[in-house]
Amino acid sequence: MIGFIKSGKLAPSTKLPGSRKLSEDLQIHRKTVVAAYDELMSQDWIESIPAKGTFVSKNLPIIKAKEFQHLPDSNTHSTVGFDFKKRDHLFIKGIEALHAPLKVDEGVPDHRLAPIEDIAKNYRNIANKIHHKELLGYGDTYGNLNLRKALVSYLNQSRGLKTTVDNILITRGSQMGIYLASQLLLNNQNTIITGNTNYMTADNTFMEANGIIKRVSVDDNGINTSEIASICQQQKVSAVYVTSHHHHPTTVTLSAERRMHLLDLAQQYHFAIIEDDYDYDFHYSNAPILPLASNDTQGNVIYIGGFTKIIAPALRIGYFIAPKEVVDEAARLRRILDRQGDTLLEQTLSRMIMNGDVQRHSNKVRKIYKERRDLFCNLISEKLDNYFDFKVPNGGMAVWVRLKQPYNWDIVMAEALKLNVAFNPEWRRYDNDNSGHNGIRIGFAALDKDEIRTVINTLEKVMERI
Numbered sequence: 001m002i003g004f005i006k007s008g009k010l011a012p013s014t015k016l017p018g019s020r021k022l023s024e025d026l027q028i029h030r031k032t033v034v035a036a037y038d039e040l041m042s043q044d045w046i047e048s049i050p051a052k053g054t055f056v057s058k059n060l061p062i063i064k065a066k067e068f069q070h071l072p073d074s075n076t077h078s079t080v081g082f083d084f085k086k087r088d089h090l091f092i093k094g095i096e097a098l099h100a101p102l103k104v105d106e107g108v109p110d111h112r113l114a115p116i117e118d119i120a121k122n123y124r125n126i127a128n129k130i131h132h133k134e135l136l137g138y139g140d141t142y143g144n145l146n147l148r149k150a151l152v153s154y155l156n157q158s159r160g161l162k163t164t165v166d167n168i169l170i171t172r173g174s175q176m177g178i179y180l181a182s183q184l185l186l187n188n189q190n191t192i193i194t195g196n197t198n199y200m201t202a203d204n205t206f207m208e209a210n211g212i213i214k215r216v217s218v219d220d221n222g223i224n225t226s227e228i229a230s231i232c233q234q235q236k237v238s239a240v241y242v243t244s245h246h247h248h249p250t251t252v253t254l255s256a257e258r259r260m261h262l263l264d265l266a267q268q269y270h271f272a273i274i275e276d277d278y279d280y281d282f283h284y285s286n287a288p289i290l291p292l293a294s295n296d297t298q299g300n301v302i303y304i305g306g307f308t309k310i311i312a313p314a315l316r317i318g319y320f321i322a323p324k325e326v327v328d329e330a331a332r333l334r335r336i337l338d339r340q341g342d343t344l345l346e347q348t349l350s351r352m353i354m355n356g357d358v359q360r361h362s363n364k365v366r367k368i369y370k371e372r373r374d375l376f377c378n379l380i381s382e383k384l385d386n387y388f389d390f391k392v393p394n395g396g397m398a399v400w401v402r403l404k405q406p407y408n409w410d411i412v413m414a415e416a417l418k419l420n421v422a423f424n425p426e427w428r429r430y431d432n433d434n435s436g437h438n439g440i441r442i443g444f445a446a447l448d449k450d451e452i453r454t455v456i457n458t459l460e461k462v463m464e465r466i
């Protein structure tokens, strides 16, 4: 009926049939008609006039959003009437979004594969249950208890952690975990060690927390722990940030020897290891190496991860795992920034972990991404070997590709854009120190096989042209 009213088939003030007549015409129970009329009346679509009957409302609820008659002059908001702090370290120069039919990212999941039906089904089911209404109120800053319980078994089984519900804070994605850890550890111009090069957003987060970043080199075995030892001998270090499973950006795995060395150093010099395990689920060649957190006997590791890479970036659920005292402090800090997470979504995810949906989906996409990695790498070897240096990554969603001399990514990307393929213009951020390594991460996971072929064919044309 709302549809008929909106489309004008039922004009304002039209008299509607009585409930008995309508129930006979539609062959439905009279109570159903009465309930529908009540609902329509509560939404002001229809009105009841005593002794006359039921009518389409004379004054219908607003159907179309009112158009603004006077759009403000676009300059109005460029004037700021107060002072505020601008952060140079958050400003990335020369970055503007590029528009092209095919966009190549730096390694993000393919959101087209997200199990949205499963999520919607579980979410609806939970939202409909009367005993879940309490989830709509203010809840636990630490995150939904069922999700924390589900995570304990999920992470302990799949990653060899020995965590408990008290050691977990649910966050909005890994990034919130990195932010909280930085605020707890770095506030007083404390030193944090990262790889050269490193995940740029993490660097920005450390700077925002007033940390001083010291960089050590990264080779085929990951971040160089001997260099970390040398720095520790000279000064106090508060934290080391590692993406141990696949170093961001170069995708290498931190070797077993260096893992043990790093844990030893953390114990000896009392620093925290911020282990950002952003893509643990994506390993293609062998079983994944267990996180540092699984060997942390002295409480040195803050383990950060999430579901944004397995499920979809827009579903912001991550976790921050640490000794209880640290988790408690992080929760207090989180509370003043974001009172709590999306409890219904958290409950949904807990159900999807417990019934195996998450694990099934993760296995499915791992297989698809492996095929994409293989196709992508085979095509680069076949067609672009003269121009590119790269190693097949044993996991993750991107390949670290360096251009051989004398080629230059700026020119390659400008030419590719003319052929309708846009690379992420933020690539420069991987060379913060202007070392000239000329490498970029090219994401393969979010491209289907045809898109991969188009990207490689385009690059081939571009390189030949250049």
Ligand SMILES: Cc1ncc(COP(=O)(O)O)c(C=O)c1O
Residues within 6 Å of the ligand: 172, 173, 174, 175, 176, 199, 243, 248, 276, 278, 305, 306, 307, 308, 309, 313, 318
């Ligand atoms: C290394 C690394 N850490 C953390 C994140 C942030 O992930 P989330 O979306 O879970 O906040 C990303 C996102 O790309 C990443 O690449």
